Amino acid sequence: MTYSLSSFLMVSSLLFCLGLFTVLTRRNAIGVLMGIELVLNAGALNFVAFSRFLEAPEGAPLISGQVFALFVIAIAAAEAAAVIAIVLSLYSMLKTVDIEQYQQLHG
């Protein structure tokens, strides 16, 4: 693949779909978290690729995409901490991380 915008978009859409597949098929809650991390990383890669390749309005380099990638990373950190806390709490209550066993959580 050549170093161009569309190859970066192809890589990030492949990563996004692998993450989506992981989220859909994993029954382990931590496996689902790994899929979410893949999806978020694909989004951050898209932001940075667009900020590198797209034409800037007044000729100045676009840095905003990198700032948004930083926001994505910060949100991923917060989300990972919350998810791990919830999973560990549920594990100590129910002795399982199988999300199909968490059905009693509704209602």
Next chain:
Amino acid sequence: MKTIIFNVFVLMAIIPSLWVALSSNIVHAAFSLLFTLFGIAGLFVLLGADFVGVVQVIIYIGGIMVLIIFGVMMTQGARLSPLSVNLPGRLLAAGLTGIILAVLMVAATHFLWPVGSAPPPPTPASQAIGNLLLGKYLIPFEVASLLLLAALVGAVLIVRHSVRSDLSPSVFIIRRKQRGE
């Protein structure tokens, strides 16, 4: 040369992420996610986003991956339950994500993005990023810091109760005494 390095980082990102999606061992999946994150950090650096690449290594690999591996290790008793859904469910998910992947690929290759003569970003990008974070994006920056604080307090609050009731050291000592160790 740039193309070769690009392809190396792409393979470094894609092949372990296949393993993340398909592996039947959660520990292998966690460690291959580590390599995927390294590959994406390399792609960030290749795009001229050196600061984002370093932040990716520090936060994702130094923070989130450690958290995930700790989570895997602390839930080892759950190894016996199946890691993925059964085969029909997996095929259905593969079909669905295949359709989405096809649409995204067509959009990525056929849409005419306004790719112009964008000048490369300044290579220590940290000064420009800092100016934007404390200027144009000040409010999102503060909201992100509040979100991190809320997540921190919330995580401690959620785990505290269960640790106190179930995993506190005194409980382990009592259980050991009961077993006669």
